[in-house]
Amino acid sequence: MSVDKRFIVVGENIHCTRIFKVGGIHVKNVDGRDVILFGNGDDRRELPVAARFKETADWENGKVKHAAVGIWQGMNGQTEEERGAGRAYIQFLAREQEAADAGFLDLNVDEYSTDVEERKTVIRWAAEAIQEAAGIPLSIDSPNTAILEAGLGACDPSKGKPMVNSVSLERRDAVGTAASFEACVIASAAGETQMPCTVEERVANIRTLFAELTKAGFPEERVYFDPLVFPISVDPRNGKMVLDSVRTLREEYGADVHFAPGLSNISFGMPKRKLINQVFAYLARKSGADGGIVDPKQINAAILNGLDTESASFTLARDLLEGRDEFGMEFITASRDGRL
Numbered sequence: 001m002s003v004d005k006r007f008i009v010v011g012e013n014i015h016c017t018r019i020f021k022v023g024g025i026h027v028k029n030v031d032g033r034d035v036i037l038f039g040n041g042d043d044r045r046e047l048p049v050a051a052r053f054k055e056t057a058d059w060e061n062g063k064v065k066h067a068a069v070g071i072w073q074g075m076n077g078q079t080e081e082e083r084g085a086g087r088a089y090i091q092f093l094a095r096e097q098e099a100a101d102a103g104f105l106d107l108n109v110d111e112y113s114t115d116v117e118e119r120k121t122v123i124r125w126a127a128e129a130i131q132e133a134a135g136i137p138l139s140i141d142s143p144n145t146a147i148l149e150a151g152l153g154a155c156d157p158s159k160g161k162p163m164v165n166s167v168s169l170e171r172r173d174a175v176g177t178a179a180s181f182e183a184c185v186i187a188s189a190a191g192e193t194q195m196p197c198t199v200e201e202r203v204a205n206i207r208t209l210f211a212e213l214t215k216a217g218f219p220e221e222r223v224y225f226d227p228l229v230f231p232i233s234v235d236p237r238n239g240k241m242v243l244d245s246v247r248t249l250r251e252e253y254g255a256d257v258h259f260a261p262g263l264s265n266i267s268f269g270m271p272k273r274k275l276i277n278q279v280f281a282y283l284a285r286k287s288g289a290d291g292g293i294v295d296p297k298q299i300n301a302a303i304l305n306g307l308d309t310e311s312a313s314f315t316l317a318r319d320l321l322e323g324r325d326e327f328g329m330e331f332i333t334a335s336r337d338g339r340l
Contacts, residue, residue: 007281007301008224008291010104010139010163010186010260011097014090014130016068016111019058027064036066038092047073047089048082067093068112075125090126091133098134100296104163104184105130107151108141120150127154139163139186139293145177152181165260165293166226169209175216184222186260186293187213189245195228202227202245203252210253224260224291225249232276232321233269236328239280239321242266243287250288259289263299266321270328271335272313274298279317282307313340 012018020026020036027036027049034054035046050072053064070093073086094105107130109122119142127138137160140151148164155162164178168188178185187209189202196202206225213223227245230238246259266280267273281292281299292299308314316334319325334340 005285005301006290007285007299007304008104008258008260009097009100009102009296009300010106010165010224010291010293011100011102011296012106012262012264012293013097013295014067014093014105014126015108015141016065016071017108018065018067019063020066022059022062022064026066036064036069036089038089045085045088045092047085048077050077050082065111071109071112071122071126074129075122087129090129094130094134097296098136101300101302102136102296103291104137104139105134106139106141106165106293108165110142110144110147116144116146119144119147123147123151124154127151131156131159135159137162139165140183141165143171145173148174148177152177152183155181161222163224163260167209167213169205172212175212179216179218184224185213185218186224186226188226189228195230199241199244199248202241203248206249207252220253220256221258224258225253226259226261229261229263229265231268231270232266232328236320236323236326239266239283240323243283243322246284246287246289258291259284260291260293261289263292263294271332272317272340275313275340276317276320278303278307279314280321282309283318283321316340 034049039045049069053069070086070089073082077083077086097105107126109119112122113119138155140148142148152162161184163184164174166186166188167174168190169192170190189196189205191205196205227242229242232238263281264277267276270276278299282304316331320328320331325331
């Protein structure tokens with residue numbers, strides 16, 4: 001059985017927090033050089049990991065922030081080859097997500113630097129490099145309005161209207177920024193001073209925010225609701241609360257608004273994250289969500305339509321997400337036993 005609906009993907013992979021495992025399939029030591037491997041076949045390439053990344057706690061713990069490596073080398077590489085590899089890597093991430101049916105490419109450089117002026121320069125560089133390679137609009141992702149303005153200012157309108165990730169009651173200043181660029185907005189359920197803990201709080205916050213967005217001139221089709229996804233490992237009710245929020249909001253606001261929750265947040269701290277994320281995206285879409293912030297290589301309309309909803313693994317993940325497997329004991333046991 002499949003759910004025959006579109007799914008608007010906001011591709012999450014060009015984000016300076018994203019990590020690869022050192023010594024895994026992407027990060028290797030080749031002839032004494034630590035490199036990130038990318039591309040396919042005859043186009044296989046190597047992105048050198050700059051020394052500054054190997055002097056961090058991340059590297060000591062066997063991790064490296066790969067998008068940050070690409071941007072650093074693209075902007076600061078010591079040789080033309082290094083600068084070319086960095087730019088090519090960021091463009092590879094963009095093309096790869098577009099090919100997997102992404103509708104937007106989320107760009108976040110906040111952890112690249114603590115200096116706002118540097119981040120403004122970085123986001124402009126990255127936006128230009130990405131748009132040279134991809135034909136879809138950017139989602140500019142930052143809590144800092146100066147960074148949002150720099151990123152939006154670098155967006156090419158011929159690619160489509162850009163997106164702001166995100167606006168909320170605690171970030172009202174971003175509403176004006178988004179309006180001035182006629183951008184789409186991810187409308188978060190975050191409250192003025194705290195995160196929502198219930199379905200009712202999520203819906204109430206979005207109602208208030210939506211009224212402000214309407215007053216600021218945003219048409220419904222440029223608004224993407226985010227009911228806020230928190231890990232199910234923290235609270236077994238978190239999956240069901242998001243699904244119930246989606247149903248309530250879809251019933252209240254009709255077909256023209258969109259959804260873009262960070263769906264992969266649901267699986268933090270759990271085994272078999274890909275399975276959980278895919279089943280959660282399926283359930284969210286069935287509840288009325290028409291999109292999400294995800295890795296399009298793992299979640300897109302074709303993948304969701306192809307899920308075997310009668311399989312034991314799907315059933316176990318669904319029971320976990322809908323709250324029937326309290327604390328996930330059945331799912332975790334099945335994972336340990338090799339049944340997933």
